[in-house]
Amino acid sequence: MKRITFIIAACCLMLGACAQNNQNQSNNQQKGDNMKKTLVVYFSATGTTKAAAQRLAKEYNADLYEITPEVSYTAADLDWRDKQSRSTIEMKDKSSRPAIKGRCENIADYDTVWIGFPVWWYTAPTIINTFIEAHDLSGKVLNVFATSGGSDVKDSYNDLKKAYPQYTWGESLLMN
Numbered sequence: 050m051k052r053i054t055f056i057i058a059a060c061c062l063m064l065g066a067c068a069q070n071n072q073n074q075s076n077n078q079q080k081g082d083n084m085k086k087t088l089v090v091y092f093s094a095t096g097t098t099k100a101a102a103q104r105l106a107k108e109y110n111a112d113l114y115e116i117t118p119e120v121s122y123t124a125a126d127l128d129w130r131d132k133q134s135r136s137t138i139e140m141k142d143k144s145s146r147p148a149i150k151g152r153c154e155n156i157a158d159y160d161t162v163w164i165g166f167p168v169w170w171y172t173a174p175t176i177i178n179t180f181i182e183a184h185d186l187s188g189k190v191l192n193v194f195a196t197s198g199g200s201d202v203k204d205s206y207n208d209l210k211k212a213y214p215q216y217t218w219g220e221s222l223l224m225n
Contacts, residue, residue, distance in 0.1 A: 085161065104224070188217075
């Protein structure tokens with residue numbers, strides 16, 4: 050009789066320990082989900098995309114990082130009607146990689162990265178490629194948001210997915 054009581058007690062202890070272990074794993078998973086961090090990275094030539102990035106960061110409780118060109122863009126640089134403007138020349142040359150100031154040193158801390166920009170010539174400005182190529186974005190979900198006076202974000206999103214198929218691409222969002 051003592052032996053049966055001992056076996057039952059041992060089984061109850063084991064079941065209790067298993068239940069506690071499962072609860073701890075569940076709590077750790079929830080904590081892990083809550084610990085996921087989001088970063089909103091953006092390039093803004095005129096301030097429009099910056100405002101959109103700030104709204105997005107607030108909505109997702111995310112950190113902000115601005116992609117800053119080494120040489121700022123002037124109004125003349127952004128004149129899309131001028132075939133000799135800086136932006137026109139950069140966008141005609143798909144291998145163009147305008148220099149940026151600094152790097153996002155803590156990018157490894159983030160699970161989700163929103164990448165934002167104004168749509169230029171129906172796609173992302175080439176400075177976005179500079180940023181992507183300067184950072185290891187492996188293991189992150191990359192989302193795209195854009196501002197535009199008349200274009201959609203789909204072409205930009207598809208161009209980035211095609212150019213960087215090694216990364217995991219999430220959603221795209223037009224924020225006008």
